[in-house]
Amino acid sequence: MRSPTRGASNRSSARLHPTEPAPSLLARECRHPRGRRPVREACLEPPASPPGTVHDLRPELSAHLRQRLEALGSGFRHNLALLGPAGSGKSVLLETVLRPCPSGPLTVHCHLQRGSLREFLRRFATAVLQAAVQPSRPLAYEALIEHASLASPRTAQAVRQLERYETGHLSAEAFAHTLDLIPTLFHELQRPCVLVMDEFLFLEDLQLAHAFHELGKRVMTWPFALFLLTSSSPYRAKMILRERLHLLFGQFEVLSMPSVDARAAMAWIGEACPSAIRMPSVAEFLLQWIGPSPWYLSVFLRRIQELARLSRARRSEETVWLRAAWDLVGHPDGPLYHWCLTRVEQAVHQRAGSAARDVLLAIAHGARTSQAIVDKLGTRRNLSEALQGLVEHDLVERKGTCWIIPDQLLATWLLGVLGPRERYGSLDRAAAQRSFEQALTEEWAAWQTTVNRSLSQRLETLLNQFHNETVSLDSKTGRLPAFANIRTQRLDRADVAYLVADGEGRRWCCAVAEGRLDENAITAFQAFCASQQPKPVRKVVVAQRAMDLNAKLLAKACNMWVWESEDLNLLFLLYGQPPLRGG
Numbered sequence: 267m268r269s270p271t272r273g274a275s276n277r278s279s280a281r282l283h284p285t286e287p288a289p290s291l292l293a294r295e296c297r298h299p300r301g302r303r304p305v306r307e308a309c310l311e312p313p314a315s316p317p318g319t320v321h322d323l324r325p326e327l328s329a330h331l332r333q334r335l336e337a338l339g340s341g342f343r344h345n346l347a348l349l350g351p352a353g354s355g356k357s358v359l360l361e362t363v364l365r366p367c368p369s370g371p372l373t374v375h376c377h378l379q380r381g382s383l384r385e386f387l388r389r390f391a392t393a394v395l396q397a398a399v400q401p402s403r404p405l406a407y408e409a410l411i412e413h414a415s416l417a418s419p420r421t422a423q424a425v426r427q428l429e430r431y432e433t434g435h436l437s438a439e440a441f442a443h444t445l446d447l448i449p450t451l452f453h454e455l456q457r458p459c460v461l462v463m464d465e466f467l468f469l470e471d472l473q474l475a476h477a478f479h480e481l482g483k484r485v486m487t488w489p490f491a492l493f494l495l496t497s498s499s500p501y502r503a504k505m506i507l508r509e510r511l512h513l514l515f516g517q518f519e520v521l522s523m524p525s526v527d528a529r530a531a532m533a534w535i536g537e538a539c540p541s542a543i544r545m546p547s548v549a550e551f552l553l554q555w556i557g558p559s560p561w562y563l564s565v566f567l568r569r570i571q572e573l574a575r576l577s578r579a580r581r582s583e584e585t586v587w588l589r590a591a592w593d594l595v596g597h598p599d600g601p602l603y604h605w606c607l608t609r610v611e612q613a614v615h616q617r618a619g620s621a622a623r624d625v626l627l628a629i630a631h632g633a634r635t636s637q638a639i640v641d642k643l644g645t646r647r648n649l650s651e652a653l654q655g656l657v658e659h660d661l662v663e664r665k666g667t668c669w670i671i672p673d674q675l676l677a678t679w680l681l682g683v684l685g686p687r688e689r690y691g692s693l694d695r696a697a698a699q700r701s702f703e704q705a706l707t708e709e710w711a712a713w714q715t716t717v718n719r720s721l722s723q724r725l726e727t728l729l730n731q732f733h734n735e736t737v738s739l740d741s742k743t744g745r746l747p748a749f750a751n752i753r754t755q756r757l758d759r760a761d762v763a764y765l766v767a768d769g770e771g772r773r774w775c776c777a778v779a780e781g782r783l784d785e786n787a788i789t790a791f792q793a794f795c796a797s798q799q800p801k802p803v804r805k806v807v808v809a810q811r812a813m814d815l816n817a818k819l820l821a822k823a824c825n826m827w828v829w830e831s832e833d834l835n836l837l838f839l840l841y842g843q844p845p846l847r848g849g
Contacts, residue, residue, distance in 0.1 A: 321530055321533060321534040321537075322359075323355060323358075323359075323530045323531055323534065324355075324359060324523070324524060325527055325530060327523075328362060331346070331363045331521075335363070335364075335370070335492070338458050338460065338492045341489075343491075344519055345485060345492060345494070345495075345516055345517065345518045346492070346494045346495070346519050347494075347495045347518045347519070347521065348360075348494065348495070349496070349497050349500040349503050349522050349523070350498065350500065350522060350523025351498055351500070351558065351559060351673065353559045353560070353561030354498075354523040354561075355523065355558075355559075355560045355561070356464075356498075356523060357464065357496075358560070360375070364460065364462065370457075371458045371459060372451065372452075372458070373459075373460045374393045374397045374451070374459055374460065374462065375396075376389060376393040376461070376463050377393075377464045377465070378463060378465045378466060378468040380468055381468075381471070383431075383437050384431075386441075386444070387431060387432065387440060387444050390444050390447070391407075391428055391447065392410065394421065394448070394451055395410040395414045395422070395425060398422075398451055398455065399418075418451065418455060420454045421450050421451050421454055424446075424447055425447065427443070428440070428443060428444060437472070437473070437474060438474060438480075441472065441480060442480055448484075448488065449488065449491075458490045458491065459490060459491045460491070460492045461491050461492070461494065462495075462496070463493070463494070463495050463496070465496060466495040466496065466497060466503070467497050467499055467502055467506065469481070481511070482511050485511060485513055485515075486513050486515045487515075493516070495518070500522065500660055501658055501659075501660050502658065504520065522558075525557050525558050525835075525845075526556075526558070531553050531560075531563070532549060532553075535549050535563070535567060538564070538567050539567035539568075539570055539571050547714065550717070550847065551710065551713055552566055552587070554674070554844060555674050555675055556674075557672065557673060557674055559675075562602070565601065566591075566594065569590040569593055569594055570586060570587065570590050573586055573589055573593075588703055588707070592703060595675065595678065595679055595683070596683055596698070596699060596702035596703070596706075598698075602675065602679075603679070606675070606676050606679040606680075606683075606684075607684075609659065609661060610623065610626065610661070610684065612659055613655050613658075613661055619648075621649070621651070621652040622652040622655050625643070625649065625653060626656055626662065626671070627684065627685055627688065628642040629662060629669050629670070629671055630681050630685065631681065631685070632842055634735055634840060634841075635667050635668060635669070636669075639669070653669070661676070665737050665738050665836060665840070666736040666737040666743050667735060667737075668735050668736070668737050670836070670840050681705045682701060682704070682705030682706055683698070683701075686698070686702075712843075712844060713844040716843060717844055721779075721780050721810050721846075722754055722778040724838075724843070725765060725776065725778050725808055728837055728838070728841060729749050729752050729767050729774075730752060731841045732748055732749060733748050734748055739827070739829060739836065740829060744804070747769055747770050747772055749768060749774070750768060750770075751767070751768045751769070752765060752766070752767045752768075753766050759787075761779060761780040762777065762779050762780075762781075764776065764777055764778070764791070766798070766802075772803045772804075773800055773801070773803060773804075774802055774803070774804045774805075775794065775798060775802040775805050776805075776807075776808055777791040777794075779808065779809045779810065781811065782812075782813070782814060783807065783814065784816075784817050785814070785816050785817045785820050787817065788817050788821050788824065788826070791826075792824050792826075804827060805827065806826065806827045807826050807828045808829045809829070809830050809831075810830075810834070810846060812830060812831075813828065813830060831846055834846060
């Protein structure tokens, strides 16, 4: 495969998008989880989105973060870890939530990068000074110290004392004293602090044996500081949080970046690309395709706008978005093409070689279990090592015994670009475009056919696809048996239906709700299950909307398996179906 970092490809990307720099790649050495060998972990940085009105694309998550921050002022501290792939909007979300307030906590926002200890000292000290001064405009480092010497002289003096470490000596002591700027700031200004460490895994690059140990001691002993850590490498971050920062008095609440809110995203689309909002079906498809990555959407909207300006003849909505998708994802010079290629190359070059690529392609083509992957590849050689490498690079996730590719744009690239190239060898440009557009057209057609069906119809199709896989949903792990017969029973409520599925001598009963389920609906479903002969071995409540809390607690008390929109979308992803509309 061609290297994604060649200068020619970057120049071509700039030619397609003069205002869109090609994605940069930061790679760093990390310890292998079991300490046996170094693993080169990718940390991809997408280009910054263009300036404009900031839309809150995840209002529920924003409200949750604000609640935690407000609780800090009342003496309640709950540390947070915000994890999501690069481009998922973590920084924008924090900028929206962490706006300075004269009477609120002080926010020390440190953006970590790969670099030396000296650079970390300067970066962290700058963040502390900015929290102390809260300048209305950006100031140089020395200017910040001068302003802080008036508003916070003790903090400014502590920052000055760090200069003795800039020669590179006493690294561990320098790191500890840098972190201890936070209590100095707190005691001087008498305001609790929120310490935000963006991409906290870069602490490993400081070549300090006890960086996370030193951080952990302060997490336990600083009740006045709320720690908010972010990372674009969820697997590695969860491992560090679990093994090194899982502390008695400093537990972290791990938050994953969910898909964007459909209403908020449509409002953003209407503002950023008015021509796209006139194609509602295309806009909705893009939302389900991009998943948790607003950056993907911003790149697409920009290209659609460019095509609208360049095109003199009016094109159909399908032609416009297919052309944009080819230019960005399928064309060898497209920025998202190189983004996907770089991510795959990182895993292929570091663990199990071409086996990792073959396994990834097998999963993209529908192999859900390890045995299904073996059946598709015809060999078990290097399978475990390949899967572990893909997991470490956040390309695949394991749910029970099933494997999924969470990034749907990457999955489409694998099916429409990498797969044909591996199967047929080098393709000419026209053949490559036909192959890509065919894969995308099939996905588009499946989405158009599926999304307008009722939830009960979609669930019936889903149950028919089960084949004895084991998955983890709703904090439970269960087997999905193959069913021979499924029947639907309609109720007086138009938005609720019961499904009874029989197979292998086992019966499932499912309550499927398009609307909101309450306690009465759960009680009625429990009575229905009790009347069944034979008795169901599994009772499942399927709700497209978030359930009433009391109804959910009652369902759990009745030993029901609750599937809400997140669980449903995982199952749809696993079995090759589009997610819920607006989900």
